[in-house]
Each structure stands twice: as C-alpha cells, then as structure tokens.
Amino acid sequence: MAEAGERPDEDELIARFLRPLATSEGAAELRDDAAGYAPPPGHELVLTTDAIVAGVHFFPDDPADAIARRALRVNLSDLAAKGAEPAGYLLTLALPPDWTVNWLEAFTNGLRADQQAFGLSLYGGDTVRTHGPVWVSVTAFGLVPDGRRPLRAGARVGDCIYLSGSVGDAALGLLLRQNPDLFKSWGISIDERDHLLDRYLKPQPRVRLASTIAKFASASMDVSDGLLGDLERLCEASDVAAAVEIDNLPLSPAARKALRADFDAQAAVLGGGDDYEILATLPPEHVKDFEESARRARIPVTRIGEIVGGAAGRLRVTSGGRVLNVPARKYQHF
C-alpha cells in the first residue's frame, strides 16, 4: 500500500470498484440490502465460506490481485470438490486505515479476472475498517445436479483413490518463499522455482473437474491441509481405511528434484497445505469413464491408492510396496 492518492468514501468505493463486479440481475448492482438468487430446477445449491488473513494465510506484501484470487479460489476449490459449478460469491474486505486506491484497484482486477475465468459474479459485499491485518472473507455458492453432491463420507471398500494435478508444489513454494536458499540446495531451475512459488501464490481450483466429480465420485474433498491428513479425514468420515503407494503420487519435475535433494521436502509434499487439488474415490467400474471425462476437461488425474477395510482413518502408506511409517499430519489452524 504505497501511494495514498485520493481516497473515496464508502459509496464511491462500492460504485467504482465493486459494482462493476456485480453483473447478475439478482445483485441489483449492490444497491440493495441483499441479493436474490433463484437456482435452476433440478439443482441443489452448494455453499461454502473461507477467509484469509494477512500474516496467517498470505504474506502481507503479496500482490493485491493474488490476495483477491486466493480468497476466491480457496472457496471455488471447495465447490469443485462437491461437484458444483460456481454461480456467485459474497465478499467482505477489511481494509486498514492506510489503504490505497492502487491496492484496491489491483485487488478488484484480480477478482474480475477470476470471475471471467471461472464463470461467477459478485452478489454482495461489505467493506469494513480494521486496525489489524487485512483480511478477506468469501462465501461462494454453486450448483450441482440434485442428488449428485459427493460427500466425504461416501467412500466404500474397493473404491479407487484419485488425485487431480500434482501434490506438494504449493508447500514447497512456501518453503522457498520462507527460505530462498533452498533453490540452490534443491538444484532446480529458475523456471521450476517460479513454478513452485506460483503454485503457492495462485491456487488453481479444479473447477473444470466439477461435473466429472458430480458424475462419478463416491466421495470427494479438496486437499488444502496436506494430502495424508486430508485423506485421513475422508476415511474417517467414510469409516474406512486406505492404502496409498507414494511412488504413484503425481509430482511436478520440480517437486521430484526437491524430494531427491532434501529429505525434509517429503514432509512438505505429504503433509503440507495449499494444494487445492481434488481427492476423490470411485468404484472400479467408473474408472474408465472418469478418466475419459477428466481428460476431456483437461485436468490430469492420477490413481494413488485404494480404499480398504480397517480402522476408520487408518492409512497404509507404501513406497515400492514397502510400508512406510509416515505420521499423518493434519494441519491445525490454532
């Protein structure tokens, strides 16, 4: 927040920065107390809320557009995991006394770009003052066909476990951000370093995979708190256990190099947060159609294990068939 510039009052702030984002009729140009939304017949609404706080969920000096995108995308990732296409969102932004027009412009540019990329619009907003850190709270809603919203609790013994994209990049990006010297010790290229940093800075919600998940998944969740901890949660909810072969985990070339060079990187890959990939289970008879549907959506998916009987939430993690002792690390926000 460098330059002060002129500072509009709240009405002007809404008119100039937020109203252009409220393109749906129900939002009434943010001129009303509340918005209206009528879901189309045959669909259920999916609702989620997630907030991000400077110094906790992002770096205070992150670019404003990246902060905006993160706030929106962590919510879109939850919708995608429930098979829901995004429809709209409501946003609360807490600004410190020294906020600037430039910062807010970049912030709303980030929102605008993502609205276009993911097909949703702003339905309500609130701006508040704070003397603490900047924070952004988003409630997003989307649509899934009736009866097709996969829960975490739907996994059955014999189901295959799939993961979208690759795992661990964001956690490694965060390590690099905190300790830039790791770049050298991991022996990665500048492009690979930038890939990891970018994966942390800009989560990629798997929105294009939503309809595939709605069609085929028996259980699904997004991986935001570490792969193994989140798989443990899914298994607990479903009252099943899981077997995972870590040699099958989808890794980016950068992550592969980091893992070879640095034993500590393994904990980040298996237990670190911010992947925003989708972890889904499906019965073996759906594997072929699921993979074909994901391919058409241009989202890579990888089979990483299977649901087995056993104590709820127990994970059997192997590498080349050899059982590893990997304590699951659930990310705790407190």
Added chain:
Amino acid sequence: MAEAGERPDEDELIARFLRPLATSEGAAELRDDAAGYAPPPGHELVLTTDAIVAGVHFFPDDPADAIARRALRVNLSDLAAKGAEPAGYLLTLALPPDWTVNWLEAFTNGLRADQQAFGLSLYGGDTVRTHGPVWVSVTAFGLVPDGRRPLRAGARVGDCIYLSGSVGDAALGLLLRQNPDLFKSWGISIDERDHLLDRYLKPQPRVRLASTIAKFASASMDVSDGLLGDLERLCEASDVAAAVEIDNLPLSPAARKALRADFDAQAAVLGGGDDYEILATLPPEHVKDFEESARRARIPVTRIGEIVGGAAGRLRVTSGGRVLNVPARKYQHF
C-alpha cells in the same frame, strides 16, 4: 477473555462449539468441504453478508453472546427488509491468540439462542487466527416467495412511508455508552437508560415482519445507517423524493425525553445508526391490510410520510408542518 483454561485444537473447537449449531442435514455436521441447500419450489433465495469488527462495530468488552447476536442479527435485518424468512447462515470467526473457552462458549450460546428465536441453522463455518481485533463475518440466506422480494427501487409517487418499531434508541444508547453522564442530563429513568443501552447492544431484527413486507411493500430497506440517510438512499434508488413529518416519528419514551433535554440528541435520532428497523413504502390501497398484517405479527409500524415527486433522493422534512433544514447524514464506513 479472562481465563485461559484448556484450549482445544481446531477440530475439537469445531466439534465442541460449532457442530451442535449445524442441525440441518445439508450442513453434514460441518464435516464436509461445503454444505448443500435446496430451496423449496416457488421461492427465491435472498443472500446477504455483513461483518463486524471489535473497536469499529462493537466494543471489545461487549459480552461474547451479544457480539454473536449482533453479527447474526444485522444480517437477519437485511433479510427481513427483503421479505425473506431466515433459513441458514455461514460464519467466519477470527480469534486472537489469547481466546478462551469461556468466551467461545458464551459466543456460541448467543448463536444458539438466536437460531432458535429466528428459525435458522449454521451451514458452514471457518475459524481463523488473527493478531488484530476479533471480527465476525456472517453470510445469511433466506427465502421469499418468487417475485415478492421488494427492492429499494420500487417506491412510487403517492406511496405511504412506514417505519417499524421506534427510531434513534440505538444511537442514543451508543451516546450513553460513550458518555454515561448523559443519563443525568437527559433526565431519564434507570429503566429507560437500560432500554437505550440494550437497543444498541442487541439489535432486534424485524424477522416477524418479513412476510408482511413481501406481501405489501413496494420498496423496503433496513435502517442501519440513520433514518434520513437511509430514506435518501431508498428515494435515490427509486428516483423519487419524500416528505417526512418528524412529529410523526415513532419514539420511545426514553428517546422523547432525551430529545426534549438535549438538542444534540436530534442528530442522533435522525442520523444515527444501528436502528435495524424496516423502512417500507406501499401504495395507499394496501395500508389497511399492511397494518393489520403487522399487528398480527406483533410489530408496531408507523406511517411517517409519503413519497412525492421531485429530485431523486430529496427529502422534505417538516415539524408540525414547518419545513426544517435537516442535512441528511449518510453513515460512511471509511
């Protein structure tokens, strides 16, 4: 936040304090990434979001249950103004490092009491850490019959203007909170003082008036930023002017005394915030049915003026027929 006590981790915190509030099936006991909600046929969803920040919207030493209720009620007031019955809400709570179990218990007790009083349940929640002030962000949603959601923009020349409850109590309560000596200079009783303080501390959203508003109002909004400023906003949205006779304004006995004793109290009554009453317009032919419907809902309503032709947003304010020069004061959050 007096005692530390034992401090549960995030999973335990959700299980112990928030899960009992998530009583609807779609909330999946908060064990999932997102909630599901299917609005009944023939209804439109109404969505609103409002956040409150310690030191800005409430006093940091307010009782935790009152903070929780305020966070929920300011949103329910928006729903009621759009004719919507509450259905559910999503909540984000930012806690400082020194939060206590006692505080959180009181906070969630406040939510539970209001869920029962107003007929809604928790559909999603997020808890985050903050090193700044405590804040609470709520997104509430409700239902209004299709085509019955009154906008701010629907007022027509000739419509009557109605206000629920009484005006100014909360603003006077805030003045008293800031300067307890006013109690003496206003010459009010202890009960009257407590009434004003309570009206500030615990907004009373006019949820019971929602269906009456949906049936009869041509335009409606909640009064949260001062009666005259909000009426000005409604008239701007509707491209009309208004005539208001302030001798007709509904005042509590306490407010009446304060007004007689203290000229400054008038600005608080006409321009102060936090009333959370409903300001509605309706065509004269609906007056009788509207009043009867409000009476059955046990919400007092008072006719305070009428919509007239003229420049959009212009207010003609009279006292005993004599035109007053009262600058409208829109509350600005920045």
